[in-house]
Amino acid sequence: METVLSTQGLSKQYGSLKAVDKLDLVIPKGSVFGLLGPNGSGKTTTLGMLLDVIQPTAGSYQWFGLPAGKEQRKRIGAILETPVFYPYLTARQNLKIVALIKEVPQTAIHKVLDQVGLAERQHDAFKTYSLGMKQRLSIASALLCNPEVMILDEPTNGLDPQGIAEIRNLIMGIAQQGKTIILASHLLDEVQKVCSDFAVLKKGKLIYTGKVSEVGHQQETTVLVQASQPLTELLNTCPMVVHSQVQPHGKTEVVLHPPYTASDLNKWLFEQNIIASHLEAKTKTLEKQFLELLENA
Amino acid sequence: MLRLLQLExxxxxxxKTFWILTGIYLLFLVGITSSGMEALRWLAVNGANLGEYDVQKIPLYHFPDIWQNLTWVAQKFKLLPGIYIIISVTNEFTYKTIRQHVIDGLSRADFIGAKVLFIFLISLASTLVVLALGLILGNLYTPSSSPELMVTHIEFVPAYWLATFNYLLLALALAFIIKRAGLAIVILLIYPALEWMIKIPLPYNLEYLANYLPYASLSDLIQFPFSKYAMMAIQETVLPHQWGINLAYIPVLIGLSYATIARKNLS
Structure with a gap:
């Protein structure tokens, strides 16, 4: 497995506050990596250190197996926080500056402006753009160097549903080209939809890292059942069941020991001569696991 | 290097701010420096003639006097490009473009380098304007000019470049240290007085040290020339120690700017 980014003991301390605490992270090539954590958990500080705008207190990192440096950053497309451009310059002039920094030919500019639908407004000053257009220019700027890695910090912050969908499609599209994406977010639903791997930060510490597809594996399954008679007493005698509880809407929530599934429960109920009128296996959400992780850490 | 200059x-x-300031600067540089004879005529009309002496006969624009006269007047307008240099740096902090540049793949040293190259270009352009003015006005006014006479004391022209370059580097350092346009411009304006005030607490025998501060040093390159027309002794040429100290200030001032962002967080 090729590695795009690895960090060793990366730390940042602000006075007595440990914003990032001995972070060891490995991001495989081609993954869509979600960096999760509540506000203030150190996501943005981490990205800032990886892009050399925040000086680490300790630790090191390598992009593409190479020590940190400006040449590595030229191969990365990053969108952090709000779009940053010269207000008095046009979209094209602003991208020319980015092209000069990243040492990519000016010919790349038209393509990315087209890609984000700004070709028509390219000769207007940045300050005349709407928020959505500014965001799209950020994306164009990040795409300009045909990046091997794309870093997005809360990319859907402040966007309307259409904008969120656009960004999501864009992320998926880039991921399909085999590129690596690092996505910092507190929107778990977002991460579950687009990411292949994820890591959870809490108060600057890495408390979990794994694959999104493995979320909920080897763990208890929750099933909602409903029948014409009360079930809790009977269910609590079942060896598969951890516990059961009647929910306000009348259905009973049953938690099963692994590796039992909803069909095992249905079979067992049938053997007890009970026919379930409703049986619903609840997939474990990232949100639930995330909250559990934060609680247990 | 060319890439960094292209970037600036x-x-x-x-x-617009840049082009307006440049326009005013050029207007002053060309307009005021070349209207010396008009000024003398005005003085004559207003009775400033010194006894029998006709001020209109003062050879302001004669080779070789012209080089020191012209460069001394021309350097009085360097505040204008100085203001622009400050804005060009503080804008990068206000717009957060310095942070974005680093994210995109510029090193902090590149960032300073681009600004220094830009300052070099401005000071060079200004010097070429003054050189052209000197050649034109000198040939217009000097009764009998010769190639040798034309280049006599032309060392004041490179000295003008050095004074302008160092002044703009000083403005650059102030902008990086202060990071706010308004305050940095005010400090630049009163900076000569600040250096002068450093003298006050110094013991009498150490006061001379204040003459080696950056502004005092760059002002010393081209000293007030017109007192020679009142038969007073003035600076003959630019001396090696004057070149030396001002050249030494180049890395110091650039280093000072760099130190404000090296190993610092950019927010």
């Missing part, structure tokens, strides 16, 4: 030039292409 791309930022000013449609930046």
């Amino acid at each position: 030039l791309a930022k000013i292409k449609t930046y």
Whole structure:
């Protein structure tokens, strides 16, 4: 497995506050990596250190197996926080500056402006753009160097549903080209939809890292059942069941020991001569696991 | 290097503030420095003639006097490009473009380098304007000019470049240290007085040290020339120690700017 980014003991301390605490992270090539954590958990500080705008207190990192440096950053497309451009310059002039920094030919500019639908407004000053257009220019700027890695910090912050969908499609599209994406977010639903791997930060510490597809594996399954008679007493005698509880809407929530599934429960109920009128296996959400992780850490 | 200069030039292409300041600067540089004879005529009319002496006969624009006269007047307008240098740096902090540049793949040293190259270009352009003015006015006014006479004391022209370059580097350092346009411009304006005030607490025998501060040093390159027309002794040429100290200030001032962002967080 090729590695795009690895960090060793990366730390940042602000006075007595440990914003990032001995972070060891490995991001495989081609993954869509979600960096999760509540506000203030150190996501943005981490990205800032990886892009050399925040000086680490300790630790090191390598992009593409190479020590940190400006040449590595030229191969990365990053969108952090709000779009940053010269207000008095046009979209094209602003991208020319980015092209000069990243040492990519000016010919790349038209393509990315087209890609984000700004070709028509390219000769207007940045300050005349709407928020959505500014965001799209950020994306164009990040795409300009045909990046091997794309870093997005809360990319859907402040966007309307259409904008969120656009960004999501864009992320998926880039991921399909085999590129690596690092996505910092507190929107778990977002991460579950687009990411292949994820890591959870809490108060600057890495408390979990794994694959999104493995979320909920080897763990208890929750099933909602409903029948014409009360079930809790009977269910609590079942060896598969951890516990059961009647929910306000009348259905009973049953938690099963692994590796039992909803069909095992249905079979067992049938053997007890009970026919379930409703049986619903609840997939474990990232949100639930995330909250559990934060609680247990 | 060319890429870094292109980067700076791309930022000013449609930046009105820059072009307005440049326009005013050129107007002063060309207009005021070349109207010396008009000024003398005005003095004569207003009775400033010194006894029998006709002020209109003062050879302001004669080779070789012209080089020191012209460069001394021309350097009085360097505040204008100085203001622009400050704005060009503080803008990068206000717009957060310095942070974005680093994210995109510029090193902090590159960032300073681009600004220094831009300052070099401005000071060079200003020097070429003064050189052209000197050649034109000198040939217009000098009764009998010769190639040797034309280049006599032309060392004041490179000295003008050095004084301008160092002044703009000083403005650059102030901008990086202060990071706010308004305050940095005010400090630049009163900076000569600040250096002068450093003298006050110094013991009498150490006061001379204040003459080696950056502004005092760059002002010393071209000293007030017109007292020679009142038969007073003035600076003959630019001396090696004057070149030396001002050249030494180049790395110091650039280093000072760099120190404000090296190993610092950019927010």
